[in-house]
Amino acid sequence: MSTNEDTTLPAPPPAAAPAAVPAERDRLAPGDGTVIALLLVSAFVVILNETIMGVALPRLMADLGITAATGQWLTTGFMLTMAVVIPATGFIMERFRLRQVFVAAMSLFSLGTAIAAVAPGFELLLVGRIVQASGTAVMMPLLMTTALTLVPAASRGRTMGMISVVISVAPAIGPTISGIILNSLSWRWMFIIVLPIALIALGLGTWKVRNVTAPRHARLDVLSLLLSAVGFGGLIYGLSSLGESATGHAPVAPWVPVLVGVLALAAFVRRQFGLQRTSGALMDLRVFANRSFTVSTIVLVTSFMGLFGTLIVLPIFLQTVLELGSLETGLLLLPGGAAMGVLSPVVGRLFDRYGPRPLVTPGAVLVSGALWLLTTLHAGTPAGMVVAVHTLLSVGLAFMFTPLFTSALGSLRAELYGHGSAIVGTVQQLAGAAGTALFVTVLSTTSADSLAGGATALHATADGVRSAFVWGGVISLVALALSLLVRRPPLVPGPRTPVH
Numbered sequence: 001m002s003t004n005e006d007t008t009l010p011a012p013p014p015a016a017a018p019a020a021v022p023a024e025r026d027r028l029a030p031g032d033g034t035v036i037a038l039l040l041v042s043a044f045v046v047i048l049n050e051t052i053m054g055v056a057l058p059r060l061m062a063d064l065g066i067t068a069a070t071g072q073w074l075t076t077g078f079m080l081t082m083a084v085v086i087p088a089t090g091f092i093m094e095r096f097r098l099r100q101v102f103v104a105a106m107s108l109f110s111l112g113t114a115i116a117a118v119a120p121g122f123e124l125l126l127v128g129r130i131v132q133a134s135g136t137a138v139m140m141p142l143l144m145t146t147a148l149t150l151v152p153a154a155s156r157g158r159t160m161g162m163i164s165v166v167i168s169v170a171p172a173i174g175p176t177i178s179g180i181i182l183n184s185l186s187w188r189w190m191f192i193i194v195l196p197i198a199l200i201a202l203g204l205g206t207w208k209v210r211n212v213t214a215p216r217h218a219r220l221d222v223l224s225l226l227l228s229a230v231g232f233g234g235l236i237y238g239l240s241s242l243g244e245s246a247t248g249h250a251p252v253a254p255w256v257p258v259l260v261g262v263l264a265l266a267a268f269v270r271r272q273f274g275l276q277r278t279s280g281a282l283m284d285l286r287v288f289a290n291r292s293f294t295v296s297t298i299v300l301v302t303s304f305m306g307l308f309g310t311l312i313v314l315p316i317f318l319q320t321v322l323e324l325g326s327l328e329t330g331l332l333l334l335p336g337g338a339a340m341g342v343l344s345p346v347v348g349r350l351f352d353r354y355g356p357r358p359l360v361t362p363g364a365v366l367v368s369g370a371l372w373l374l375t376t377l378h379a380g381t382p383a384g385m386v387v388a389v390h391t392l393l394s395v396g397l398a399f400m401f402t403p404l405f406t407s408a409l410g411s412l413r414a415e416l417y418g419h420g421s422a423i424v425g426t427v428q429q430l431a432g433a434a435g436t437a438l439f440v441t442v443l444s445t446t447s448a449d450s451l452a453g454g455a456t457a458l459h460a461t462a463d464g465v466r467s468a469f470v471w472g473g474v475i476s477l478v479a480l481a482l483s484l485l486v487r488r489p490p491l492v493p494g495p496r497t498p499v500h
Contacts, residue, residue: 032150034208036159039102039143042201043166045194046109046136050078051174051311053129056187058326063187064122071122074129076240079429081133083232086426087283089141090419091220097211101142106202109135113198117191128191140167141421148409148417153489154352157406161348164401165341167428168307172337172394175315179330221275224282227268234261235430242437283426284419287412293420295485296408297427299360302479303400304428305435306371306393306472313439314374314390317465321379321458322386332387336394343398348406355488356403363399364483366392368476374469378462400479404486411489439468 053060053074060071092101112131119125143163151159181189238258268283275281288294311333318329347359370393377386405424412420447464455463 031208031210035098035210036143036147036150036162038201038205038208039139039146040162040166042102042106042198042205043139043143043163044170045197045201046105046132046139047166047170048174048177049113049132049136049194050082051075051171052178052190053078056178056182056190059182059187060122060125064125066122072240073126076237077126078129078133078136079240079433080233080236081130082137083236083426083429083433084229085134085137086141086422086429087228087232088220088225088422089138089425090284090422091282092138093142093145093418093421094216095220098142098146099206099209099211101138102205102209103202105135105138105142106198106205107135108132109139110195110198110202111135113191113195117188117195137425140425141418144405144409144421144424145417148421149414153410156410157348157351157402158345159348160406160410161345161351161402164344164348164398164405167405168397168401169337169341169344172307172311172340173334175311176330176334176337179326179328183327219280221271221280221282224268224271224275227264227271228282231261231263231265231268232426232430234258234264236433237261239430239433239437242441281419283422284416285423287416287420287423290411292411292487292489293408295482295487296356296404296411297424299364299400299479299482299486300404300408300424301427301431302475302482303367303397303404304431305438305475306367306479307397307435308432309435309439309468309472310371310374310390310393312436313443313465313468314386316443316461317377318383318386320461321377321465322381322383324383332383333390335387336390339391340394340398343395344402347399347402351403351406356407356486357484357488359399359403360483360486361480363396363403364476364480366396367400368396368473368480370396371469371473371476375466375473377465377469379458400483407486407489435472438471442468442471 057071057074060066060074064071096104109132112128112133112135114128115131116125116128119128143166147159147163148156178190181187181193234257238254238256238261241254241257269285272281272283272285276284276286314333315329318324318332319326324332350359370389373389373392408424409417409420443461443464445464446467447460450460450463451457
């Protein structure tokens, strides 16, 4: 039995002879490029908002009269909503037409942005962030599924390179954009500036996006939805509380929601195995029968842990240890995000030509080297060195993300694209929460131990930062080892059924 086939599904029909493949499958059909471009721009705008609040927290605390623990809910609530909604996106994309899903997602995001922009206090601002996240959660799986459906298998790398820009660069430059805005404007402008862009994308999408997939009747299993909400939500909340727990400020012991989440997730998985027999699963776990999908997804998890952990810890080092301002911090992190944005489409073209392994393994080497270099940070480290190492890390991640996304999702058959995209999006959120929790917890506990030993606050924070990156370096070695197992997916285009 081959490990590269989804053996629990009926075998696909024999592939047609090369001469029988229509010529148009070698390139995008007319209008498909416009659909993908609109989805790319829309997804970039919505994903950008996931990390935009971190730098704004001190300003929000002063303006709204809230504590840091309360303010963190603007980011934690966003992540929780994403974790709850994303598992349902496989069902949503099976049941509804592309234009319907796009309009609903962008309408929710625009509404949430408007609510946040005019919010008089913390409560309504949090509501706006939750509504924003509801639309955001749908956009990435929608973009991935549409791209896999429309783009010929032989040239998917280029398109997935652009998707990697959205997934990795948008969160990376969120703090930079936030710092630039906050340098001269109110925090409300983070939403006021985004709102017209979102509305324009909504209008253009309503006009231009065509229904290129065929919906089918699908039954929503309410119990699965509830179990996934408790399972993934509990894990995200528990992991997000670990950092606060390390400093003694968590409202509840983190192991409680983590345990509840694990138990609910176990029940969720068991139920999906039963529902898969009738194609009624909320999240079809048969994708993990595909070796390429499983290996690539695991490497993605470790990579996102490193990315999100670094996005949390590096600003703390720059502002607390090197005593730089929020604008300077944001600008120093910009070259890394820019490098990732420039390289991702290039890596996509290289993937189409050479496959994943010549890209993923060297990228994993760069990421691991950068994380181990970050373990040498101290109070006298020049800011230029931080920029150089962060850029090196970003280059390595750029070489990994596009091949991994393409190898994971491109190895699935067309009927599993939506479920595969939903699973990748969900584990991305879990990996981000786990990476953040790990780095912040290690930083907090090590800093506390150093303070107890008589170190100054500055040196104690530097000790914590170094320890956090040691753990990041260890995780990167796992990704490096697994990168050797990544394979190119078969170049067999899936069925495409345009629906106008």
